Amino acid sequence: MIDFSADISSLMLPNGRSVAGSLDSEDEVKRVLDQISDAYGFRGFTVLAVPDSGCHSLAAQAPLTTWPSEFFRRYDGARLMDGSPVIQKLRRSTIPFTYDAHQLARRRLDGKGDAAVSVFEEANMPRGVYLPVHDPAGHRGAIAFGGDRPVVSNDELQALNLWAGFLYGRWAEVSSRDRRGAASLSRREIECLRWAAAGKTTVEMARIMALSEYTVNHYLNRATRKLDSVNRVQTVAKAMRAGLIN
Structure with a gap:
């Protein structure tokens, strides 16, 4: 066996x-x-x-x-x-x-x-x-x-x-672990990842979402930890595979 x-x-x-x-x-x-x-x-x-x-x-x-x-x-x-x-x-x-x-x-x-x-x-x-x-x-x-x-x-x-x-x-x-992490993302975390996937910088995201750069980075870093990623690019990729952003 x-x-x-x-x-x-x-x-x-x-x-x-x-x-x-x-x-x-x-x-x-x-x-x-x-x-x-x-x-x-x-x-x-x-x-x-x-x-x-x-x-x-x-x-x-x-x-x-x-x-x-x-x-x-x-x-x-x-x-x-x-x-x-x-x-x-x-x-x-x-x-x-x-x-x-x-x-x-x-x-x-x-x-x-x-x-x-x-x-x-x-x-x-x-x-x-x-x-x-x-x-x-x-x-x-x-x-x-x-x-x-x-x-x-x-x-x-x-x-x-x-x-x-x-x-x-x-x-x-x-994959199951990543899906569980993706399911726990907040609305703001998903929104930040959508803008990151669109190529926006932290400064641009902060302006669009009417948030501080610190807050945007906080959301992105938290999403990175939840999806067990090593960087922002991998976090966006995992969120896309989970169907959270497109």
Whole structure:
């Protein structure tokens, strides 16, 4: 049985190196996923929430990803999720599997096989893996790696599956913590973050909100502590991911 609570240093990359880090933030989880993607020869990764049948947007289900934004734009523009064999498989299976865009195209029943191949080819991700995972509440998810490298071996697939289970658990934990912190933000803290996201300086925010610079900084610093961020930029990013500002 896999111990997903094990220290990350016990997991090894293909080059024999371990990955150091406490994984206490979403950025830390992303950094490690980036390292894994590079070490195994992929072009990028995505953390995916397995969507319900009524969802038509892949981008909306990918809260953490390095796949190109143009890929998601074209994928969703062509409404490819509806007939996706991958999504259907993720809804019913917990077994990791490889994908090949050309082979999957032949399994589509909606006549969009060529469009799907084009989207993956243009992103240089015709092949890769999907690794089903779940959070402590039982919600289904997956971590996917895509690229143009040869098909992964069984040993590589099992190693990637181990990484996926560990990292998804950590990501779910820190994301839940961030959402709890975001929910505790006051109206004024959110207002300050909205203006910060719009590029306003502290002086400009103070003038707009009819507050002192000291008070504005107080609200921003308090929001930073609540969201467990290291700086204002990260605080704004977390608030945006939590849907508090846009």
